[in-house]
Amino acid sequence: DAKTTQPPSMDCAEGRAANLPCNHSTISGNEYVYWYRQIHSQGPQYIIHGLKNNETNEMASLIITEDRKSSTLILPHATLRDTAVYYCIVRSPGGGADGLTFGKGTHLIIQP
Amino acid sequence: GAVVSQHPSWVICKSGTSVKIECRSLDFQATTMFWYRQFPKQSLMLMATSNEGSKATYEQGVEKDKFLINHASLTLSTLTVTSAHPEDSSFYICSARAQAASLTAAFFGQGTRLTVV
Numbered sequence: 001d002a003k004t005t006q007p008p009s010m011d012c013a014e015g016r017a018a019n020l021p022c023n024h025s026t027i028s029g030n031e032y033v034y035w036y037r038q039i040h041s042q043g044p045q046y047i048i049h050g051l052k053n054n055e056t057n058e059m060a061s062l063i064i065t066e067d068r069k070s071s072t073l074i075l076p077h078a079t080l081r082d083t084a085v086y087y088c089i090v091r092s093p094g095g096g097a098d099g100l101t102f103g104k105g106t107h108l109i110i111q112p
Numbered sequence: 113g114a115v116v117s118q119h120p121s122w123v124i125c126k127s128g129t130s131v132k133i134e135c136r137s138l139d140f141q142a143t144t145m146f147w148y149r150q151f152p153k154q155s156l157m158l159m160a161t162s163n164e165g166s167k168a169t170y171e172q173g174v175e176k177d178k179f180l181i182n183h184a185s186l187t188l189s190t191l192t193v194t195s196a197h198p199e200d201s202s203f204y205i206c207s208a209r210a211q212a213a214s215l216t217a218a219f220f221g222q223g224t225r226l227t228v229v
Contacts, residue, residue: 034217043118043205043220044156087155099146099158100207100218 004088009107018075020106022088025069031092033064035073037084038105044087047073083110114140116208118221125196125228133191133224135206141186142208146218147179150203162189196228 005023012018024033034049048055048062050071055062061074075082087105091098115138125131135145143164148156160170160181168181178200180192189208193200207220 036217036220038156041203041223041225043116043207043223046217046219049217099148099161100156101158102155104155 004090004103006086006088006103006106008104009109011109011111012075012078014080014110014112015077018078018082018108018110020073020075020086020088020108021070022073023070024088024090027068027090028092031090033062033068033071034089034091034100035060035062036087036089036100036102037082037108038087039081039084044102047086078108078110080110080112082108084108114138114208114210114219116206116219116221118206118224120224121222122225123227125226127197127228128195130192130194131196131226133193133204133206133226135189135191135208135221137187137208137210137219140208140210142189142210143186145183145189145206145208147181147189147191148205148207150205150223156205193226196226198228201226201228 032049032051035047036044038044047059050062064071085105085107087102089100117136117138119134145162147159149159150156158171159174160168162168162181162183164183164186170176183189203223205223207218209218
């Protein structure tokens, strides 16, 4: 699976959009981008995933650049409960039988 | 999303005793379940991959005789920490992937905080 790079921490004001970047410059053509988050002392929570088109669900939007070397997770209206560590993970469909490799992620702190 | 239930959410045990942690997929069948360990201020580290009806595959450095994994059905995997010691104190997390669905996300349990005293 391709390596990802994320900033270690970010702050965002409550009610504003939180934009979390992820670089995955070595991503290959069949690899998907997944985002998870982990609120303190809980298991990771799946947020969203995509291949090359932008994706949106009830939690967030995922914007993937045209060259697929980077992506941005957008939480449109951040709340205090969105404070968590956010992980960007790249994996191939054939890696379904493998566990996920978690990097250090981005610690997003939502400020009141 | 799919629900994965992990039990217990926390446990305190004496050094030398064994502890069993259960991981259940509540609304889907999981041929593969994964066990992770997370130490304070660190990221999750994969310990082992559990396949229904076969032996688990352990990551390098994880002792298979100490961390016994059983995956007897498509909805249940258990992790037993045998002869626990204080250095085994950690946050243990399981995840499960739906059967024959490699493209879908893996879903995680809520984790088990193990404290060995």
